[in-house]
Amino acid sequence: MEIKKFGIREVVAMGIGTALFVVLTTVQIPCGIPNTYLQPRMAVLAFFSAIFGPIVGAVVGLLGHALGDAIFYGSVWWSWVFPEAVTGILVGCFAKKFAVQEGGFITAPNIILFNIVQIAANAIAWIVAAPILDIVVYAEPAKKVFSQGVVAFVGNIIVIGVLGTLVLVGYSKASGNSQGLKKED
Amino acid sequence: MSRMISYQEKDTWIHRLSGVTKLIFLMLWCITSALTYDTMVLVIMILIGASIYAVSRTEWKQVSTVFKTILFFMVLNLVFIFIFAPYEGCGIYGSRTEMVRLFGDIYLTKEQLFYELNVMIKYFTVIPAVFIFLVTTDPSEFAASLNLVGVPYSFAYSVAIALRYIPDVQDDFIRIRNAQEARGIEMSGKASLKDRLIRTSSIIFPLLFSTMERIDVVSNAMELRGFGKKKKRSWYAQRKLMRNDWIVIIGAVVFSIAALIYTFYDGNRFYNPF
Numbered sequence: 001m002e003i004k005k006f007g008i009r010e011v012v013a014m015g016i017g018t019a020l021f022v023v024l025t026t027v028q029i030p031c032g033i034p035n036t037y038l039q040p041r042m043a044v045l046a047f048f049s050a051i052f053g054p055i056v057g058a059v060v061g062l063l064g065h066a067l068g069d070a071i072f073y074g075s076v077w078w079s080w081v082f083p084e085a086v087t088g089i090l091v092g093c094f095a096k097k098f099a100v101q102e103g104g105f106i107t108a109p110n111i112i113l114f115n116i117v118q119i120a121a122n123a124i125a126w127i128v129a130a131p132i133l134d135i136v137v138y139a140e141p142a143k144k145v146f147s148q149g150v151v152a153f154v155g156n157i158i159v160i161g162v163l164g165t166l167v168l169v170g171y172s173k174a175s176g177n178s179q180g181l182k183k184e185d
Numbered sequence: 186m187s188r189m190i191s192y193q194e195k196d197t198w199i200h201r202l203s204g205v206t207k208l209i210f211l212m213l214w215c216i217t218s219a220l221t222y223d224t225m226v227l228v229i230m231i232l233i234g235a236s237i238y239a240v241s242r243t244e245w246k247q248v249s250t251v252f253k254t255i256l257f258f259m260v261l262n263l264v265f266i267f268i269f270a271p272y273e274g275c276g277i278y279g280s281r282t283e284m285v286r287l288f289g290d291i292y293l294t295k296e297q298l299f300y301e302l303n304v305m306i307k308y309f310t311v312i313p314a315v316f317i318f319l320v321t322t323d324p325s326e327f328a329a330s331l332n333l334v335g336v337p338y339s340f341a342y343s344v345a346i347a348l349r350y351i352p353d354v355q356d357d358f359i360r361i362r363n364a365q366e367a368r369g370i371e372m373s374g375k376a377s378l379k380d381r382l383i384r385t386s387s388i389i390f391p392l393l394f395s396t397m398e399r400i401d402v403v404s405n406a407m408e409l410r411g412f413g414k415k416k417k418r419s420w421y422a423q424r425k426l427m428r429n430d431w432i433v434i435i436g437a438v439v440f441s442i443a444a445l446i447y448t449f450y451d452g453n454r455f456y457n458p459f
Contacts, residue, residue: 008412011339012404015346019354020396022347027388029381038378040385047393059340063347070315071189071351073258074251075308078215137219138304139277139455141270163386167393174394 010052014059017048021064025072041068042156043163045084046118049092050168051100057088079133083125087156090121098168105172111165118160126153190251190319198429199241199317204327205334206430207318210437214314217441218307221448224456227306230444234313243320252312259308263301274300280459296459303455324348329420338418346403354396361391 021041028037045064049057061084069076094117098105105111130152131145194200199207218230266273274296275281282295328345332338370384407413426434448454 006339007404008408009400009404011343011413012346012400012407014340014343016350016354016396016400016403018343018347019350020392022351023355023358024389027385029378029385038382040389043389044393059343063344067347067351070319071191072251072254074190074248074255074315075312076215076315078219138307139222140304141266141273144265144269147269158382162382163389166386167389170390171393171397175397 006055010056013048013052014056014063017044017052017056017060018064018067020044021048021060022068022071025068038155038159040159040163042087042159043167045088046091046160046164047167047171049088050095050098050105050114050164051171052092053095054089054092057092058085059088061085061088079137080130082133083129086125086129087118087121090124091118093117100168100172101175103172103175105168111169114165114168115161118164119157122153122156122160126150126156190248190316192323193247193320194323195242195321197240197242197321199237200321201427201429202321202433203330203333203424203426203430204322205330206426206433207322208327208331209434211314211318213437213441215311217444218310220454221444222303222307222454222456223444223448224303224306226444226448227303227310230310231306231313233440234310234317237317238313241317241321243316247320248316255308255312259305262308263305266301266304267297271297273297277455278457278459282459299458323422326422326424329423332418332420333423333426339413342412350399353399354392357395358388358392361395362388 021044024039024041024044027040029040030037041064045057045061048060062081065081065084066076066078069081091114094113098110098114105114126149127146131142131149134140134145134148135142214230214234218227221227271291272281272294275294277300278296280296283292284295284298285293287293325345325348328341328348331344332341365384365387370387
């Protein structure tokens, strides 16, 4: 039955991951350009997707973004909610390969693969999906939504590339077996 | 945190509706608002939304901070639309009526004004529905009723967990941030981008680790109590769909269909007064 394949841990991770994503909605790092912020919550999304796979990634992205928008901004921008799920699914598809919990996310090939995947996923989500949805749903000017998309894309690949990679490596080191230990210098 | 919109117990007929009813209403409302661009339909939706808001006895102070935030973003958005495409409206409505010359060869046109007005009210239609949903829906009852309409209970349960743990995770977050600030890590905007990222990681790291621990604790507890062993589960807070629920659901479906037929009747989702 469905719940056997999809463990209890995944169910809980979906829930608590979503909660964490929602809480971090308000944490934004201004990056110099007016009204554009780096969103550390993207690192959380990448973290949960890379560990628990595409389903958890999709739910954390979709539910987290929708709830976060609703609770803190009182409105839901659906055209930006769905791309969030796309990011989670694409990164999550490689979860087995990353082997974060088994301590496998400390090798260079995995880290490089993770970053290639996250850049591709962000490109599809924010330069393709989000602007197209904005145009279809809100009939907003193409030039405006594509510029917004590119800004979001750059911000997100920085956050996931730096913060996301750091936390994944850190967690992989901590949760892997004793091979991960090394003498402190 | 006062900035958050959260559930408040009251006794109005909207509070007594099942969570599913309110979710279905919200979804239909969002879909209708997304598809239509007809000024008439949008205005009617705002009027209905405002009257439901009044009936739900939501207090202004529950939502005012958030409302001001939305207003700010909305104004910003409208300004950006104008900066990027000052003649978007002319393209949509197929005419150009110049009103004033602003600067250079940029003119303010009636079409652009009308288009931006429509963008604004389109965003406005969703706000009361979201407010009411959040303020009047009991989270645990909502998760139970999700399962009632056929959502697998493992998924319904993770929604319940998400809603249940938002305050706890928020406490964790604030505690960790305070601790890091006490250790001298400044979070204000003076530092360079790189420094800010590193400082944020000093919060994200412990937060993620404590979250992973929490996931282990909760999932162990659930496993010990046999979660997922049976195909069905019963819910403490479940509420059956009553007469009023059906009235609201059917009403919402009828309204959405009518609104969409009215919108697309002339083969165009825009109302064109020009």
